[in-house]
Amino acid sequence: QQQVKQSPQSLIVQKGGISIINCAYENTAFDYFPWYQQFPGKGPALLIAIRPDVSEKKEGRFTISFNKSAKQFSLHIMDSQPGDSATYFCAYRRGAGNKLTFGGGTRVLVKP
Amino acid sequence: DTGVSQNPRHKITKRGQNVTFRCDPISEHNRLYWYRQTLGQGPEFLTYFQNEAQLEKSRLLSDRFSAERPKGSFSTLEIQRTEQGDSAMYLCASSITGQTNTGELFFGEGSRLTVL
Numbered sequence: 001q002q003q004v005k006q007s008p009q010s011l012i013v014q015k016g017g018i019s020i021i022n023c024a025y026e027n028t029a030f031d032y033f034p035w036y037q038q039f040p041g042k043g044p045a046l047l048i049a050i051r052p053d054v055s056e057k058k059e060g061r062f063t064i065s066f067n068k069s070a071k072q073f074s075l076h077i078m079d080s081q082p083g084d085s086a087t088y089f090c091a092y093r094r095g096a097g098n099k100l101t102f103g104g105g106t107r108v109l110v111k112p
Numbered sequence: 113d114t115g116v117s118q119n120p121r122h123k124i125t126k127r128g129q130n131v132t133f134r135c136d137p138i139s140e141h142n143r144l145y146w147y148r149q150t151l152g153q154g155p156e157f158l159t160y161f162q163n164e165a166q167l168e169k170s171r172l173l174s175d176r177f178s179a180e181r182p183k184g185s186f187s188t189l190e191i192q193r194t195e196q197g198d199s200a201m202y203l204c205a206s207s208i209t210g211q212t213n214t215g216e217l218f219f220g221e222g223s224r225l226t227v228l
Binding site: 006044049089097100103 | 116143145152153154155156157160162167168203205207209214215216217219220221222
């Protein structure tokens with residue numbers, strides 16, 4: 001069963017615009033929230049990650065915002081570029097083993 | 113190339129046949145994971161190993177599926193008596209434990225299975 005709900009399923013944004021993807025989770029025992037980026041025909045690759053004791057983390061044009069009380073976290077892609085066109089997955093980790101559970105994904109298309 | 117390697121990249125088989133996929137993790141990584149990804153969905157956890165020990169299996173891993181990591185290095189995922197519903201991308205990932213563990217899983221490019 002899906003314990004993290006990701007929205008929207010797809011997103012079209014103009015070059016230079018902001019892409020925003022949201023995830024809502026249920027269990028407060030999760031201790032690590034990564035975002036993965038996947039291009040067609042490739043495996044997912046870590047983009048950026050946050051732990052629940054931090055409210056925001058920025059790496060270049062990518063920012064995670066984390067709202068612990070609302071059990072939500074989001075990915076913001078600033079100044080979106082055509083090369084950012086990919087599918088993005090939020091995920092969470094709970095317990096031992098580094099096992100991740102993924103959301104359903106958001107397909108982002110950046111138009112030039 | 114020191115990334116996660118998966119073979120074969122594509123496999124087409126007839127229903128009822130057995131298939132085997134191989135994963136070679138990053139050499140110093142002691143944890144290895146198998147995920148399944150169907151079109152338009154996120155990866156779903158199947159099983160993981162720490163060294164040669166299989167520590168967890170998902171309920172998705174029916175008795176037709178078996179995974180091994182005999183010497184704590186490469187791993188194989190075998191599907192017996194394949195069904196059309198097994199058609200998916202099978203992803204392997206690896207990670208490391210200890211002080212250098214950042215929580216990151218490093219994924220291979222996957223093995224795509226099509227069952228006719």
